[in-house]
Amino acid sequence: MLDLVLSALIDIFHWQNFLAMFFGVALGITIGAIPGLGYTMALALLLPVTFGMPATTAMLLLIGIYCGGVYGGSITAILIKTPGTAASAATVEDGYALAKKGKASVALNMVIYASVFGAILSGLILLFAAPQIASFALKFGPPEYFMLTLFGLTIISSVSGNSLSKAFIMASLGVLFSTVGTDLVTGDTRFAFGTIFLTAGIDLIPVIIGLYAIAEIFNQAEKKIGSISANTSFESEKFTWRNLIPFRRTLMRSSLIGIIVGAIPGTGATISSFIGYNEARRASKTPEEFGKGSLDGVAAAESANNATTGTTLIPTMTLGIPGDSGTAILLGALIMQGLVPGPQLFERSGEVVYAIMIGFLFISIIMFLQGKFAVKLFAKITLIPSYVLFPIVLGFCLVGAYAVNNTITYVWVALFFGLIGYLLPKFGFPVTPLLIGFILGPLSEEALRQSLILSQGSGMIFFTRPISIFFFLLCLVSIFLPVIQKKFKERVNAK
Amino acid sequence: MEGRLKELTPMVLMGVFGIVLFLIIPSQIKQLSSEVFGPRFVPYLTAGVIVLSSVSSIIRSLTTKVKNEEVEVEENSRYGALKVILIIICIAFWIFLLPILGFILITLLATAAACLIFGDRSILRISLVSIIFTFGAYYLFAHVFQISLPSGLLF
Numbered sequence: 001m002l003d004l005v006l007s008a009l010i011d012i013f014h015w016q017n018f019l020a021m022f023f024g025v026a027l028g029i030t031i032g033a034i035p036g037l038g039y040t041m042a043l044a045l046l047l048p049v050t051f052g053m054p055a056t057t058a059m060l061l062l063i064g065i066y067c068g069g070v071y072g073g074s075i076t077a078i079l080i081k082t083p084g085t086a087a088s089a090a091t092v093e094d095g096y097a098l099a100k101k102g103k104a105s106v107a108l109n110m111v112i113y114a115s116v117f118g119a120i121l122s123g124l125i126l127l128f129a130a131p132q133i134a135s136f137a138l139k140f141g142p143p144e145y146f147m148l149t150l151f152g153l154t155i156i157s158s159v160s161g162n163s164l165s166k167a168f169i170m171a172s173l174g175v176l177f178s179t180v181g182t183d184l185v186t187g188d189t190r191f192a193f194g195t196i197f198l199t200a201g202i203d204l205i206p207v208i209i210g211l212y213a214i215a216e217i218f219n220q221a222e223k224k225i226g227s228i229s230a231n232t233s234f235e236s237e238k239f240t241w242r243n244l245i246p247f248r249r250t251l252m253r254s255s256l257i258g259i260i261v262g263a264i265p266g267t268g269a270t271i272s273s274f275i276g277y278n279e280a281r282r283a284s285k286t287p288e289e290f291g292k293g294s295l296d297g298v299a300a301a302e303s304a305n306n307a308t309t310g311t312t313l314i315p316t317m318t319l320g321i322p323g324d325s326g327t328a329i330l331l332g333a334l335i336m337q338g339l340v341p342g343p344q345l346f347e348r349s350g351e352v353v354y355a356i357m358i359g360f361l362f363i364s365i366i367m368f369l370q371g372k373f374a375v376k377l378f379a380k381i382t383l384i385p386s387y388v389l390f391p392i393v394l395g396f397c398l399v400g401a402y403a404v405n406n407t408i409t410y411v412w413v414a415l416f417f418g419l420i421g422y423l424l425p426k427f428g429f430p431v432t433p434l435l436i437g438f439i440l441g442p443l444s445e446e447a448l449r450q451s452l453i454l455s456q457g458s459g460m461i462f463f464t465r466p467i468s469i470f471f472f473l474l475c476l477v478s479i480f481l482p483v484i485q486k487k488f489k490e491r492v493n494a495k
Numbered sequence: 496m497e498g499r500l501k502e503l504t505p506m507v508l509m510g511v512f513g514i515v516l517f518l519i520i521p522s523q524i525k526q527l528s529s530e531v532f533g534p535r536f537v538p539y540l541t542a543g544v545i546v547l548s549s550v551s552s553i554i555r556s557l558t559t560k561v562k563n564e565e566v567e568v569e570e571n572s573r574y575g576a577l578k579v580i581l582i583i584i585c586i587a588f589w590i591f592l593l594p595i596l597g598f599i600l601i602t603l604l605a606t607a608a609a610c611l612i613f614g615d616r617s618i619l620r621i622s623l624v625s626i627i628f629t630f631g632a633y634y635l636f637a638h639v640f641q642i643s644l645p646s647g648l649l650f
Binding site: 221399402 | 533578
C-alpha cells in the first residue's frame with residue numbers, strides 16, 4: 001500500500017493533475033452557486049472533454065467539480081436564501097438569518113471550514129477503510145433503507161416551528177408532491193390529471209428554487225428593505241481554525257453521519273445534511289437558536305454534506321453502485337477510462353485509485369484556499385441594494401428552472417412552489433418539512449413497499465434485522481429524548 | 496374571535512383539502528384490488544395525516560384560550576401585496592412570452608420591470624442592470640453550458 005501511496009503522491013504533483021484539480025474546484029464552486037445548474041450538470045458537460053485525458057487527470061478534474069459544487073451550493077443559500085443544490089437546503093435558515101444580521105462573512109467562513117473538515121475526514125476514511133466500509137454498505141436492504149429514511153424524517157420535529165401538527169401537514173404535502181408521476185414499483189401514473197408533463201413527476205430543482213428563492217423575492221418585494229444585510233457598516237471578521245473549537249463535537253458528529261450515509265448507495269449529501277443538522281439541534285444546549293442564525297446549525301449541515309462526498313466514492317469504486325447522480329457520472333467516467341469498478345479495482349488499477357483518493361484530500365485543501373479567498377467578495381453581495389440584487393436573482397431563478405430540462409413548465413412549477421413558500425408561512429406552516437418530505441418521500445416509499453413485498457405484508461421485517469433495529473432505536477431516541485429532557489428540565493426548575 | 500378565526504381557517508382548509516384528496520385518489524391512481532401496499536398506499540397515508548393533524552389542531556385551538564397578541568399591521572402592507580402581485584404578473588409574462596419574443600428581449604423587459612417594482616427609479620441603472628444581466632446570462636447558459644434558449648418567433 002505504501003508504495004502505491006508514494007507513487008500516487010508523485011502523480012498528484014504533475015502540473016496537469018494539479019491544474020485539473022484547481023480548475024475543477026473553481027468550476028464546481030461557480031456552477032454549484034447558480035440555482036438550477038448544480039454539479040451534476042457541470043459533470044455531464046465536462047465528461048466528454050475528459051475522454052482524451054489520462055485517467056488520473058480526468059478523475060481529479062471531475063471530483064474537483066463534484067466537491068466544489070457541493071460547497072458552492074451553500075454560498076447562495078447563505079447570501080440570497082437560494083440553495084444552489086439540494087444538499088445545501090439544511091443550511092438555508094441559519095445561514096440566511098446570519099447574513100441578515102450582517103454576519104454573512106462569519107457564516108461563509110464557517111461553511112468553508114466545516115466543509116473542509118468534513119471532506120478531509122471523509123477523504124481519510126476513503127483512503128484507509130474503503131473495502132471494509134463497502135462490505136458494511138452491502139448489508140443495506142430495503143428495510144434498512146426505510147428505517148434510515150424514517151430516521152431522516154424525524155428531523156421534522158426539529159424544524160416544526162411553533163406547531164408540530166402544521167409541520168406534519170407540510171411534510172405530508174411534500175411526500176404527496178413526490179408521489180406525482182410514474183410509480184417506480186408498478187409503473188402506474190399518479191396525480192397526472194391527464195397531462196403529459198406531470199407523468200414525469202416533479203423535479204427537485206424547481207421545487208427548491210420556488211420554495212426558497214422565489215418566495216424570498218416575494219417577501220423582499222413586500223417588505224421593501226435596502227439590502228439583505230441589516231449591518232450596512234459591514235466588515236469581515238477574522239475567522240481561523242481556532243473558531244471551530246466550540247463546534248468540535250458538532251463537526252465530529254456530523255462528519256461521522258456524513259461518512260456513514262455517504263457509504264450507503266443511493267442516499268447522498270442531502271439526507272446526511274438534514275440528519276447532521278437534526279442531531280446537532282438535539283444535542284445542543286440552545287436548540288431554540290436553530291433556524292434563527294445558529295452557527296452550530298451551519299457547521300452541522302455543512303460538515304455532514306461534505307463528509308458524504310468522500311465516502312460516496314466507496315460504493316462507486318468498490319461496488320460499482322453510485323451514491324447519487326453526481327457519482328453516477330463519476331462511475332461513467334471511470335468506465336470510460338477503461339477502469340472496471342468493483343472489488344478488483346484496487347488490485348488492477350491501484351495507482352489510479354490511490355491517486356484519486358489522495359487527490360481527494362488535496363482537492364479539499366484547494367477548496368479551502370479558493371473558498372477562503374472568495375469569502376470576502378461573496379459576503380459583499382449582501383450589501384448590494386435589493387432593487388439591483390433581487391431582479392438579478394429573479395432572472396437566475398427563471399432561467400435556472402427553465403434550464404433543468406429545457407422546458408417552460410418547470411418555471412410554472414417554480415412559481416407554484418414560490419407561492420406555497422410565500423403564502424403558507426404567513427399562516428404558521430413551516431416550509432422546510434415540505435422539502436424534507438419531498439426529498440425523503442420517494443426513497444422511503446420505495447423501501448417500505450419493497451420491504452413489505454419481500455415479507456409478504458409483515459411489518460416484522462423491520463424488527464428482525466440488526467441495522468434496521470439500530471435505526472429504529474435511533475428514531476425513538478430522536479423523537480422521545482427531547483420530550484424527556486424538556487420534562488426533566490421543567491421538574492428541575494420547579495424544584 | 497378574529498384571532499381564533501385566523502387560526503382556524505387555514506387548518507379547516509387543510510382538513511378539507513385532505514378529504515378532497517381521499518376522494519380523488521381512486522380516480523387519479525389505478526390499483527389492483529388485491530394490492531394493499533400498492534401505488535395508492537402512500538397518498539392515502541398522507542391524506543390521513545393531513546386530516547388528522549388538521550382535526551387535532553382545530554380541537555386544540557378550540558379548547559385553548561386565544562392569546563391577546565396585538566397583530567402588527569405594516570403601513571405599506573397593501574402596497575407590498577400589490578408589488579408581490581406585480582412580480583407574479585412579471586413572471587407569468589416571462590413564461591408566456593418567452594417562446595414568442597425569445598430569451599433576450601423578454602428577459603430584458605422582465606428584468607427592467609422587476610427593477611422598477613423593487614423601487615429603482617434610475618433609468619440609467621435599470622438599463623445597465625437589464626442589459627448586463629440579460630447578455631451575461633445568455634452567454635453563460637447558451638454558450639458556456641450549451642443550453643438551448645428560445646430565440647422567439649419574431650426574429
